[in-house]
Amino acid sequence: MPSDSPRNSLPFEPNRKRKKAAGASEGKSVQNLNKDQRQSAQAQAVQKSAKTSSSTRTSRTARSEASIPEGVSRRMFRRMVIFSGVPTFLGVGVFFLSYFLLINQILDVPKYAVFLTTLGCFGLGVVGLSYGALSASWDEDRLGGWFGASEFKVNFGRLTEAWRTSRKSS
Incomplete structure (x- = not known):
C-alpha cells in the first residue's frame, strides 16, 4: 500500500500521537x-x-x-482459535499416536520424524495466531471472506505502513 495514498482509518485507530506527561519537570x-x-x-x-x-x-x-470493537475482537478470536488450535491439536495428536504405535509395536516410527512433525504442527499453530488476527475483517460492518486472504492483504499493508511511519518518527 503506497504511503502517499489516503486511506480510511478504522474506528479503533488513534487519530493523533499521545503526549508525554510533564510531571517531574514542573516547578520548585x-x-x-x-x-x-x-x-x-x-x-x-x-x-x-x-x-x-x-x-x-x-x-x-x-x-x-x-479500543477494538466487540464484534471485531470476537471475529479475531474465533479465527485465531481455528487457525492456531487445529494445528496445535494435530501436533499433540501426532505425538500421542506415535507413542501408541511405538509402545504397542505396531509401527516403528523414527524419533526424528515424530519430532519434526510435531514441531511443524506447533510452528503452524504459532503462524496461525498471527494469521487469525490479520485475516479477520477489522471493519465492524463487514464479516469478510471465509479464508480471509483479501483481509490479510489489507491488514498486513496497514501494519507495515504503521511500522514504517513509527520508524520515520523515531
Missing part, C-alpha cells in the same frame, strides 16, 4: 517555599488533581472509543 520543590507559597502550591495541586480526575474520565472514554 514545596519544601523550599515559605508558608504563603506552600499554601498557594497546595491550592494549585488541588486544582490540578481535580482537572486530572476529570481528564482521567475523558481519557477512559477516549480509550473505550479507541
Whole structure:
C-alpha cells in the first residue's frame, strides 16, 4: 500500500500521537517555599488533581472509543482459535499416536520424524495466531471472506505502513 495514498482509518485507530506527561519537570520543590507559597502550591495541586480526575474520565472514554470493537475482537478470536488450535491439536495428536504405535509395536516410527512433525504442527499453530488476527475483517460492518486472504492483504499493508511511519518518527 503506497504511503502517499489516503486511506480510511478504522474506528479503533488513534487519530493523533499521545503526549508525554510533564510531571517531574514542573516547578520548585514545596519544601523550599515559605508558608504563603506552600499554601498557594497546595491550592494549585488541588486544582490540578481535580482537572486530572476529570481528564482521567475523558481519557477512559477516549480509550473505550479507541479500543477494538466487540464484534471485531470476537471475529479475531474465533479465527485465531481455528487457525492456531487445529494445528496445535494435530501436533499433540501426532505425538500421542506415535507413542501408541511405538509402545504397542505396531509401527516403528523414527524419533526424528515424530519430532519434526510435531514441531511443524506447533510452528503452524504459532503462524496461525498471527494469521487469525490479520485475516479477520477489522471493519465492524463487514464479516469478510471465509479464508480471509483479501483481509490479510489489507491488514498486513496497514501494519507495515504503521511500522514504517513509527520508524520515520523515531
